[in-house]
Amino acid sequence: MDLTLHSDYTLNNQERIPVLGCGFFKVPDGHQTIDAVLDALALGYRLIDTASVYGNERSVGEAIKRSGINRDEIYVTTKLWNEDQGYEQAKRALEGSLKKLSMTYVDLYLLHWPVAGKRQESWRAIEDLHDRGFCKSIGVSNYLKPHLVELLMHCRVKPVVNQLEISPFNYLSRLDTIQFCRKNDIHIEAYSPLTKGLKLSDPRLLKIARKYYRSPAQVLLRWSLQEGFTAIPKSSGKEHLLENSKVFDFSLSISDMDLLSAMNENLTTGWNPEDQA
Numbered sequence: 001m002d003l004t005l006h007s008d009y010t011l012n013n014q015e016r017i018p019v020l021g022c023g024f025f026k027v028p029d030g031h032q033t034i035d036a037v038l039d040a041l042a043l044g045y046r047l048i049d050t051a052s053v054y055g056n057e058r059s060v061g062e063a064i065k066r067s068g069i070n071r072d073e074i075y076v077t078t079k080l081w082n083e084d085q086g087y088e089q090a091k092r093a094l095e096g097s098l099k100k101l102s103m104t105y106v107d108l109y110l111l112h113w114p115v116a117g118k119r120q121e122s123w124r125a126i127e128d129l130h131d132r133g134f135c136k137s138i139g140v141s142n143y144l145k146p147h148l149v150e151l152l153m154h155c156r157v158k159p160v161v162n163q164l165e166i167s168p169f170n171y172l173s174r175l176d177t178i179q180f181c182r183k184n185d186i187h188i189e190a191y192s193p194l195t196k197g198l199k200l201s202d203p204r205l206l207k208i209a210r211k212y213y214r215s216p217a218q219v220l221l222r223w224s225l226q227e228g229f230t231a232i233p234k235s236s237g238k239e240h241l242l243e244n245s246k247v248f249d250f251s252l253s254i255s256d257m258d259l260l261s262a263m264n265e266n267l268t269t270g271w272n273p274e275d276q277a
């Protein structure tokens with residue numbers, strides 16, 4: 001299949017999600033987020049990933065409005081933060097997010113973290129919000145296989161997506177969760193696909209990048225694409241946004257995919273969901 005920036009995957013509820021998007025974690029609310037989202041949309045990105053805890057939903061909504069692009073051509077994800085978990089709290093939280101985004105629905109609403117003791121009732125709230133059309137799809141984030149097994153036993157609406165930290169530097173340590181998602185038709189979104197920049201100078205990665213005349217970031221994103229994940233790199237600068245969009249005109253050989261997948265270091269750049277019972 002020849003992918004482009006406008007290609008998408010079909011989710012288990014028949015909705016479609018772009019193959020590559022942009023994340024806006026730690027981009028400050030205000031002109032920085034507005035400019036970055038506008039740049040991303042102008043370059044052709046159509047998936048914008050935010051979260052209530054990022055504090056920039058208002059600017060994401062403002063940029064989308066200013067872009068002049070039809071709302072239904074842009075895939076917007078936001079997330080339920082941990083302190084808002086619980087049945088009533090979750091309902092109020094999405095209402096708050098929609099207000100800030102100035103939207104009547106989001107394309108994807110994610111449970112940000114599998115909070116023990118709260119995640120089940122939060123999921124019930126999200127299912128009800130989905131029924132009422134406030135989110136076209138619902139999913140989870142940072143769920144490992146045991147969290148997913150529990151959810152699939154109790155859910156009425158199946159999650160369409162699991163958004164997880166994935167790069168070659170932690171692929172093998174996430175493999176049982178990845179395989180479980182594939183088996184159960186839960187699409188994987190790879191967050192921190194560029195390792196937050198920490199591994200872009202790894203000599204093994206540089207060697208592969210040189211071979212393809214590409215940057216290390218482009219190799220990591222191409223690896224994600226060839227694994228069938230939707231990658232959501234963060235970039236607040238136009239140059240990186242452009243560079244990260246140019247990953248559709250080359251492909252990594254099977255042996256280089258294998259070399260990359262073997263670079264596992266159990267890397268976790270933020271939270272480690274293994275710590276969450």
Ligand SMILES: NC(=O)c1ccc[n+]([C@@H]2O[C@H](COP(=O)([O-])OP(=O)(O)OC[C@H]3O[C@@H](n4cnc5c(N)ncnc54)[C@H](OP(=O)(O)O)[C@@H]3O)[C@@H](O)[C@H]2O)c1
Binds near residue numbers: 022050142190233
């Ligand atoms: N669900 C969750 O729990 C969760 C957790 C973390 C992240 N996320 C989502 O995933 C998104 C991406 O993850 P992330 O922000 O943690 O890290 P990331 O995308 O792996 O890395 C972002 C870093 O890489 C730099 N960068 C971007 N493109 C580059 C390029 N071509 N060459 C060199 N450096 C480049 C960025 O700098 P510049 O900004 O200067 O370009 C930034 O410092 C987030 O924004 C968020 O939407 C979700």
